[in-house]
Amino acid sequence: MSLSRRSLLKGLATAGAGIAGLPAAGQAKELKRRPDDAVGLLYDATKCIGCKACMTACREANGLTAAERDGKWYDPQSLSGNAKNVISFYRGPKGEESFMKMQCMHCVDPACVSVCMLGALKKGDKGIVTYDADACVGCRYCQVACPFNVPAFEWGKATPKIVKCELCRDRLAQGKIPACAEVCPRHAVIFGSYTELLEEAHRRLATEPKRYVPKVYGEKDGGGTQVLYLTAAGIPFEKLGLPALGEKSVPSLPETIQHTIYKGFLAPVVLYGALGAVIFRNRRKSAAGGEEGDA
């Protein structure tokens, strides 16, 4: 055993510094911005008639099968392993009614991306949150972390994947637009660059202020999303399943804490050195016969 303590510590410190050099995310976190070419959806609940053509189009575009239960076909009520896009219906206590479209929000600073061990979920081209099954171990932390409960898992398969909307990125590559936006007969959901969508949303709010809740959901909520929502006056976003998140992203606080503790991997290395030193000192003490201190 020729390895001395000093050389080991030196080696560890070098290794630690090397590891620390790798991640650009090592610094404390600032509010992230959308990429300049970000694309997204704008869903206007006041225009939706609940025809669910978008659900069918989404299934076809993504190779998903319609859900079946007891021999009957039905529309899933929530996102699942075979539904990346769901229209649901809400009726409030005073009889107020609205439809609601749910799919991945393509967050600016997504919790799912923050927690994903090998980067199976990534913020890809145009800010789309993409999934790569090869890098996925199926830990499902993305499901725990997503504030919108979007990622779904194939519970009934021996080789399951995470299933979620990727904004039809295959279709985008072919010059098409997402299937849901393409088929919507009322243009309740439209596709476009984030900047244009936001302008359009604010234009609608300005021209018909009485029609809407005076806010574009997703502009700032949860650090911002690339899918934006408008709902009818009197129907709060929370009632439709869009949580009140504040303006900070979900990962911002935990990442700041974790990155502060582990900045440069320095603390663990120093702690290891200190622990080693104390253990050595104690060992020498006991070897010299001066047994333990008192409890």
Place this chain on the structure above:
Amino acid sequence: MSHATAPVGGRILTKPMLVLLGLFGLAAALLLWRFIQGLGAVTAMSDRYPWGLWIAYDVVTGTALACGGYALAILIYILNKGRFHPLIRSAILTSALGYTLGGFSVIVDLGRFWNVWKVPTLFWKWNFSSILLEVALCIMAYMFVLWIELAPAFLEGAKAAGNPKLRRLAEKTLGPLEKAMPFIVALGLLLPTMHQSSLGSLMMLAGQKVHPLWQTPLLPLLFLISCICMGYGVVVLESALSSTYFGLPRETPLLRRLGRVVAPLLGLYLVLRLGDLAIHGKLGLIFTSGFFSVLFLAEMALFVTPIVMFYTEAKPKLGQLFRGAMMIVLAGALYRFSTFLVAFRPSKGWVYFPSVGETLITVGLIAGEIAAYIFVVKKFPILQSRPRRATVRRLGADVIDRLPIPSTAPASGD
């Protein structure tokens, strides 16, 4: 520093052992079903409750229960309380088994388990923001460290065995291993500090989905403190149980001292827990959260009671220590189950309760863990040896408690 440890000996395939193996076999059959049919066929997990019993118990609670080795090592190697050394080997064994069970359960729980080798190897893909990545790498590394820490016991066992080749190998390895041990022990202290705290940080990412009485930036610290408490608790339980079960002498005086070590830690947990709620103006929630108020108060009661027990009783008997330790373990377990499952309410209308299948798998894996413990202590020098088994069996427990067993070095004839 070799304290007198010896194999307990005796028959391996006893009746209780067969029961344990039977439970393990049942779990194995169910596991086969899980791997053929997918997770949904065996578990009650869903898209809203993607983490169930296996994560909350086997991994998060199980590895905390396996912190005995870590907690004792802090006392022995950092605070230099060598008198606790007789407890360390069995604590390390319990830790190694507990972490191995946790690691195994993770594989079972992972949907795409065949990709798991990529986590430690494809380092260029590592996402340094991922707290789970840190937890995973740390736990993998710590499993190795624990088995290396335990290796001397196996090597001593091999030395005592007849095979001369095995004997020579053991003799060759033991020396260098002994020399390297401080580095390994230091790693064995660093890694749990990192991942046990980070296990708490995991749920910070669940944000509002976790009830505000449990969601706090202090999660890592609270998880760290409580896992050390649970570690001491388990050491007491394990020592009390194995001395009773195997008819070995009791270590009551040592366990009493542990009680005095753990009480202030429990107090620290309470101060931080309540102080944090106070600072964030959440104290009112303690009484206005309905079911969650009850859950919270139960947790508080479980943390407070052992403190009171250890402070009011000057010389607690083994039974009292056992009850106190049990409460500490339950307190930490409840805190973990609350944070990961009960206080995790992702959306209205969804509930999770473990299915029979996933429960039987967890029970079977625990049975397997206990069976492995019994096998190892019977075959290898883990527990304190004192040839007084007959005496112990003849005398009642209370008499043994009052025997003048020295508190420092064991009174063995080695």
